[in-house]
Amino acid sequence: AALPAPNTAGLATVLRSVVAQGAPGALARIDDHGRTHRVTRGVADRVTGRAISTGDRFRIGSVTKTFTTVVLLQLVDEHRLALDAPVNRYLPGLLPDDRITVRHLLSHRSGLYDYSDDMFAASVSGFEAVREKVFTYRQLVALSLKKPRTNAPGAAYSYSNTNFVVAGLLVEKLTGKPVRTAYRDRIIQPLKLTDTFYVHPDTAIPGRHTRGYLTPDRAGAPLVDATAQTVSWAQSAGALISSARDLDVFYGALLGGRLLSAARLADMERFTKVSSTTAYGLGLRRRDLSCGVSVYGHTGAVQGYYTYSFGTKDGERTLTAMANTSNNTEVLNTLAGALESAFCGK
């Protein structure tokens, strides 16, 4: 059945709501069979009052995980990596359990503890403690291995940034180059993603961007400008910078079969149920919407920025929505309504 037409009035209502709930600004862009819809609300900069624009760049957080997965699955297509091989075959001695496979990492079923849970237990002081820090991948893995694993390898889904830090180590070991080079050569340049950058450990967002504001844990405390940070705590798990246009192009190309073989895209779309309406594949989320449509993509939550970037199975309709705040669950949940507007016409 044909998709309902996007509802841009509904989308405007969602963005108005997230601004009312504390985001300084929000944006959304739908690309639908070559036709583009743009909606914005509020400001990119609370000091100057500049209005947010759908052209503004921003930190995409864990949407980065899909980019990292694409690189590794391209290496599988090139017969340089096996999904069901132990990680320790490629990185001897890294992990304390030889049963943890590459597929376990990319589906969050390794059981590796998520070090960021401790790092950001206190949101503002945790962020301030690391915003200028530069970690090595192995330092982050060591933080994880200090804690017990959450489950036996493959036994359960348990979201963990550690999985995609190890994935970054795999990319660098197998390509002999930094992840920045892999993103650039394998995704950014081929798709002409001119707003997409991996600048770690630099703290500045290149070009025109929206500032991002961390909501403190204490109700009523002032927002913290989180725009400048190394994102070294995340790297291949969350440090990319992009834009609504570029993410729509990326998921359109991925879902349209232009980045991976059909077999690898099928691997990505083998889903583990997470909740009644969500599931996780390999670096890819599925969300089942109220109108019976399922959409595929990823969400992101990095200090100052919430992102949803999803598309239809064939990639012919994609949506990216972003609010320039974080640590505000009401905003994160309300912003999910952008999917209902974009794909269910609500």
Ligand SMILES: CC1(C)S[C@@H]2[C@H](NC(=O)CCCC[C@H](NC(=O)C[NH3+])C(=O)[O-])C(=O)N2[C@H]1C(=O)[O-]
């Ligand atoms: C599962 C998520 C939502 S969280 C995960 C990852 N982001 C992080 O792990 C950072 C968490 C700290 C962010 C911080 N929160 C706190 O400090 C809370 N004390 C804030 O909101 O600014 C990402 O991005 N993922 C999202 C995803 O994949 O959708």
